[in-house]
Amino acid sequence: MSILVSGADLPQNSKPSVVRRTANFPPSVWGDRFINYTSDDEETHARRVREVEELIKEVRRELLASACQPSQQLNLIDALQRLGVAYHLDREIQEALEHMHAGYYDNKADGSGDDDNDLYNVALRFRLLRQQGLPVSCDVFNKFKDEKDNFKESLSTNIPGILALYEATHLRVHGEDILDEALAFTTTQLKSAASHLSNPLAAQVNHALKQPLHKGIPRLEARHFISVYQDDTSHKKAFLKLAILDFNLVQSLHKQELAEITRWWKDLDFATKLPFARDRVVECFLWIVAVDFEPRHSPERKILTKIIAMASIIDDIYDAYGTLEELEIFTETIERWEISTIDQLPQYMQICYGALLDIFEEIEQELAKQGRPYLVIYAKKAMKILVRAYFNEAKSFNMKQIPTMEEYMEVAIPSSGYPMLIAVSFVFMGEIVTKEAFEWIFSNPKVITASAVIARLMDDSGSHKFEQERGHAASAVECYMNQYGVSETQLAYEELNRQVSNAWKDINEEFTRTNAMPMPLLMCVLNLSRAIDVIYKNGDGYTRVGKEMRENVAAVLIHPVPTIL
Structure with a gap:
């Protein structure tokens, strides 16, 4: 499938028209559903917050009272974590489990x-x-x-x-x-x-x-x-009531955030200006909610959604639309990171590049409020690494290469986007993120590599059939089959699943190390891995939004939990 693009859309030294690949991605299934949200009035909101605060006190008392009954305390902690309210009692749960560990x-x-x-x-x-x-x-x-x-x-x-x-x-x-x-x-x-x-x-x-x-x-x-x-x-009645009230209160905040993000996305008008790209800002927001849902991280959540949405657009430029000549210029432009170079790009890339610079300006402003604007350099570095990986994949496709699995994964790990997302997430995590933490990120540690392996291999398995039909660079499936002479696709899927299982063990192992990174940093990596497992478990639920993804969005971002009397 291809379309002709007018000369106005191309660099000046290009031919009058260019035949391009296009993916014909399905449009967004949400339309303008999330663009407006009317929140509770201030009085109602304040009353609900007070209710939650009182219930937290009651639940805390019950948890502490169970200390002399370890089995009961285990069940209470498990319930709090599963109900999604343990973040209110992090310190108490940590102390209880440490005491339990010492005793047992x-x-x-x-x-x-x-x-x-x-x-x-x-x-x-x-x-x-x-x-x-x-x-x-x-x-x-x-x-x-x-x-x-x-x-x-x-x-x-x-x-x-x-x-x-x-x-x-x-x-x-x-x-x-x-x-x-x-x-x-x-x-x-x-x-x-x-x-x-x-x-x-x-x-x-x-x-x-x-x-x-x-x-x-x-x-x-x-x-x-x-x-x-x-x-x-x-x-426990107090546990259940707290869970319902808190879920709905947090969901209300998420709806406000998504309305703001949707308006930003609509103003960019990528669906019209860049119609070849996936329009998935709602799914991007769910992805970031999966990483961190807590109310106190609202500003970061909105910025990270914009980052992952832009990464998706850039991915489609490299993967489904840009010519190799254009992509080389685009890569070099992003690596220089100067607004003065924007005129060297074709019009459609200028739109994307301008939006990218604006988002990173927003990141710097948010970090300035925290007294750490200099951390934006790490976020930029991570984005530059990502686009270079995208370009290397595009070169491989244009050369009709099928690399070995080892060669493929060397590029596919950074191109998964996860090392970039982890680095950008880290810049917002406060004082626990030191210079050493960023040096650790860019040293390709096993746990981040494992998360990227899960992302890449589950993506490749889930999207394999569709991407090969439209003409796509060799995925892990083709690389494995070609390298090892495997004729059945199912056998390749089984091997990739085995590698994903091993990557999960790598992640789990990091949590058992006494000299591991601080827990909030590891939880970011873990939650990103969880998101990919859910979204790609039964196919590419991001690109081709089906019943399961729609139900997940509805459960988290549309329908409140029915209240109990």
């Missing part, structure tokens, strides 16, 4: 924990401690294996325990064979039992098989668990 693990030389034989408690404790970055050995699960080194058959009737173990396995690291075995065992058991269960356990099992908690987008997981928790007759 510090007194064991082998790290095997206590003598608790309840699978549910052991698995839940393992998951909560490990996701908090506290060291815990997978040897705690040895007691649940028989003399043949298989998991005991008697466990199969303990569905809550099996489910807890299943969720725990997703935090495994390299070399933890027992957790690899546990994943296979629990998956089989849960699939077998799912049709015989009643709610709310049935809903939990079916959802977990579709979307493991550790790989889920926090807001989506909270939205799902609120309904599950409500159906649990043993739920």
Whole structure:
């Protein structure tokens, strides 16, 4: 597919017309739905904030009162995290888990924990401690294996325990064979039992098989668990009420942010001026909400949405529209980062470049409010690395090359966009982000590489068929098949899935290191990985927005949780 572009759209030294590839991306499914949002009046909003504050106090009292009952406290912490309100009690939860870790693990030389034989408690404790970055050995699960080194058959009737173990396995690291075995065992058991269960356990099992908690987008997981928790007759009323009020209050803020972003996007009018590119600003906002939903980070969330939306436009310029000559000029222009060079670009690139400069000016202004305007240099550096990677991919396509997997991944990791997004996210994270932290980012550490591997390989698998039909650079699928003489696409998918699984282990491993980066920085990397898992699990849900993506947007950004009496 191609179109002719008039000479007015081209550099002066170009031919009068150019035949271009176009992707014919589907238009936005949202139209102007989010452009206007009327928030609550100030009095109503203030009343709801006061209600939330009072409920937080009540929930805090319940959490602290459970300290002498470890099993109960585990369940309360798990509920708070799943309900999406744990961010109000970060310090209390951290202290409780550290105390629990000291009590159960510090007194064991082998790290095997206590003598608790309840699978549910052991698995839940393992998951909560490990996701908090506290060291815990997978040897705690040895007691649940028989003399043949298989998991005991008697466990199969303990569905809550099996489910807890299943969720725990997703935090495994390299070399933890027992957790690899546990994943296979629990998956089989849960699939077998799912049709015989009643709610709310049935809903939990079916959802977990579709979307493991550790790989889920926090807001989506909270939205799902609120309904599950409500159906649990043993739920804590204050916990449930807080979760509903807080979710709706945060959603109201997100709607305001999205309305502002949508108006900015409409003013740019990329849908008309750059019709070859994907119009996905709503999906971009959901992506960034997945990274950090907390109200206090509203300014950063809006800027990061603009960044990822612009990166998407630039990606489409390199991938689906620009000529190699134009792309070379565009790359050099961005690398120089000077407004004076804009006239060297064709008109459509000038539109994009001007918008990009404006966004980075906005970043610098926001950082100036924090007293750290100089950090914008790191954000610019990350963007320059990204566009150079885009250009290298475009050159490869024009040369009709199919590189080896190693050659491909060397370019595909930076072109995934994730190293850039992580770097730009870091500039807004305050004093915990030091010069050393940025040096760490640009040294290609394993955890950031792993996140980029997940992004690239899941994207390649999910979009493979569509992109090859339209004429696209060789993806990981073609590279693997060509290098290893594989004739069946499914075999390539299976290998890429294996590499994605290993990348998740790399990420989990970083959380277990005693000298790891601060937890907020690691959570940014983890949440970006979660976003890609959800969006690309069943295909390219970003480019070709289907039922699942529309439902996810609706759950987080349209429909409030029904209030309870």
